[in-house]
Amino acid sequence: MLLDHDPAYAFMPYPAVPVPHAPTGPLSGLTFAAKDLFDVAGYPTSAGSPHLLALSGIKTRTAPTVQRLLDAGARLVGKTITDELAFSMSGKNAHFGTPVNGGAPDRIPGGSSSGSAAAVSNGLCDFALGTDTGGSVRAPANHCGLFGIRPTHGRVSLELCHDLAPSFDTCGYFTRDGATFERVGRVLLGDDATPLPQAPRVLLARDAFGLLQAEVREALAPALRRTQAVLGEAREVEVATEGFTTLYWAMRYIQSREAWTVDGPLIERYRLPLGPGVADRFAFSKAVTDAQVAEARVIRAAFRKRFGALLDGAVLILPTMPDIAPLLSESDEALNDYRNNALNLLCLSVLSGLPQVSIPLASRSGAPLGLSLMGPAGSDLSLVTLARRIAESA
Incomplete structure (x- = not known):
């Protein structure tokens, strides 16, 4: 670490080793x-x-x-x-x-x-x-x-x-x-391979917002109005016609199989003492079957095709997470429940491979709450630019 202090306990406490950087450039001073x-x-x-x-x-x-x-x-x-x-x-x-x-x-x-x-x-x-x-x-x-x-x-x-x-x-x-x-x-990110059109279609993920509690939807309402004031009125759509549960399990089975392929040999060779939650997820990963993975990949392929067509030339508005961050005092069981609920929203970008930006536009109970935009593959910088415009709008 090259800082004098770390009051946030954010950094690994490695001995300070200077890392050379260019004296000038587009990120100079940052x-x-x-x-x-x-x-x-x-x-x-x-x-x-x-x-x-x-x-x-x-x-x-x-x-x-x-x-x-x-x-x-x-x-x-x-x-x-x-x-x-x-x-x-x-x-x-x-x-x-x-x-x-x-x-x-x-x-x-x-x-x-x-x-x-x-x-x-x-x-x-x-x-x-x-x-x-x-x-x-x-x-x-x-x-x-x-x-x-x-x-x-x-x-x-x-x-x-x-x-x-x-x-x-x-x-x-x-x-x-x-x-x-x-x-x-x-x-x-560099220049977009597929920039968004000057006036993209604007969609709102009705079923994704339907997963939220009423108080969360209420907290996001001003941010939603602000976003549509910049982008234009959104047309409501159903984004998970397969069902969020189906998409959740498709993501989880594929992720688990790949995670075990990457880290399983290391975990078994050294008998790693994994922390709470992580140990459970790797135990689940080890038990995932070939049949579960094969079915999940079929679901992913069909979802990518359908969802990619839906977002062609469009911007989708959706909640980033189901709510504000849980308290530090919450139990491991409560945190795992929150995680599983969140994956219903998060899996859309994961399974489709499409970009998503989260914008800090709202709050609830004194804690931050984000609103997200998604777009077609390769529209990343366009989404970043839109996020800035929305955040800076009156």
């Missing part, structure tokens, strides 16, 4: 952090696990995505805590602790990019890299009151980054303000 899944020369990579940290050694190469930001003039200030093996959504790491949610300190920061979200929300850096497999950028963005993006799958390189479920893994980032969100996006 500081950033990288989730401790990305390799950075001079540092180890723990992936949130003491055993992986012990096995890591000091890396001699820097992940291309991190290097891209350094070459653009941004200065790296450290590597941030991640949930164990990135297979959680609470932000609580049984080995390295829980970073502080800068938007609601009495609530969980959200994971697995918890340290990155904590670093940005507490003002310790201007932006931070995270990864989003099942929601690990979008959930912390919602919880901590940040802009966040899950890009089109494959849009941003994950070379020299520890995998979780490769067909779902993406690299996103957090910022506190729309101007920085767009500035970083122009470097990290």
